[in-house]
Amino acid sequence: MKVGFIGLGNVGGKLSGSLLRNGVDLYVHDLNADFVAAKVAAGAKDGASPADLMQTCDVVITCLPSPAASAAVMAEMLPHVGPGKIWMEMSTTDEAEIKRLGAAVINAGGTAVDCPVSGGCHRADTGNISIFAGCDRPGFDRVLPLLTLMGRRVLHTGDLGTASVLKVMTNYLATVNLVSVCEAMTVMKGAGMDMATTYQAIAMSSGTSFVHETESQLILSGSRDVNFTMDLIQKDIGLFQKLADQRSIPLELSPLIIEIMKDGQQRYGERAQSDRIIERLEDATGLKILADGFPQELIDDEPEERGYEVAAR
Template structure:
């Protein structure tokens, strides 16, 4: 397969890098020419834009910052969609929008895969991230060999839109965990407990989580750079709130989280790193939530291996 990849940002650049590193035929495109040049230096071919890439590639992957950006790219590609062509959407987007765009691709004779990822940029960088894939089974079988070069665990979730719904849910949970960790670390500091000790106590407890094992380290080191900005958090938790509103579920924690993130953006900037939410509590208490021995950036120490399909329980 010749694979087009559009969107070479924090996540897309790493996912496409795994394809290039593993020797696949990759055509790369981004509005930032410097990002394209880096991929070309690594072994990709520079794409000329969505139209040319859909025309010349078997599969085109998009990994873009907003549903509007994805829609704009798909609309450009549609005239070149025909039987056998596949569009894989790896952005975090609205389920209704991915279904709408997928229907347009299908009407032109192609196939679409709703394919967001979860696990952090450091795992995207090593091909060890997790991938959800929403599509028919035949299309999944066709794209699985490509996906296993980008992710370790791949879950076929069924219909288009299901993967995006699940992804929004996981990002909601991750954000809730980040905010509670900020509070937990601050209360421990205020109570006179060593923060390095606190980190280990959480890590070995029922309160442990993926977010703790990653983002707490960046909070304590002072880096506070998880490669995920507050505007992206707001997009994701806003999509989750919309799911709840559409389903008539009266949430209490979700609206509070949105207000807290809105305050963080007002203080530190719309695109500030999400881990800077700890600074709201530092300012409120005068405490420094820092500890020695923690890294400035996350590195995935899990060896890269070819991915595999996760079989769900029945």
């Protein structure tokens, strides 16, 4: 099976690396020629263009920064979709867009799967990230061998589009957790608590979360570089708010979180690292939320293993 991969950024570069590491016949494409050259040096082939990839490969995976970028790439690939071709969308995208583009792929005789990832760039780098997959069951069974090379836990979420809906929910929850843990640690600092002790108290209590156990470490070390930027956060939480608005579901936290992130962008830059949101509170209080002994980057120390399907309860 020949596999094409389009989008070699923070996440896509790592997911495609897992495919290469596991011997997949991989063709790559990105607007950044340096990213392509690095993958070719590691054993991939230069895919030339989205159109060429769809013609050459059995499967083409996209991992792009926005629904607009995915639509532009798909416009080039669609004329070359036919029976047996598979499109796997691993971007965090809009439910309506994945259904629209997926329908075009299916109408041309191909298979479409939305399969976004969750769990952080450090786990994408080791093949230990989690993956949601939305498509019919036969399509899921066809792509599962590839998904288990890129991720540890794979959940079939239902029809096309369901994975993208769940993905924006998880990113919304992660952002709420990030903002709340920033407030918690700032209050503890103001109360005179030791920050390393505060970190451990949260980590071993009912107040812990995946975000605390990962991103809080980068906040405390001063690195504040989680490989995820505020513009991407805004895209994802905006998609979650759109889901609510379309269904007339009144939310209270979501609009507030969007405004907090907008303020962070105005202060620190549109593409500032998302963990720098702690600096709003540091600026307001004069406190520094730092502690010795925490890492400058996240490293996944869980051994890489072949992934598996997780059954919904």
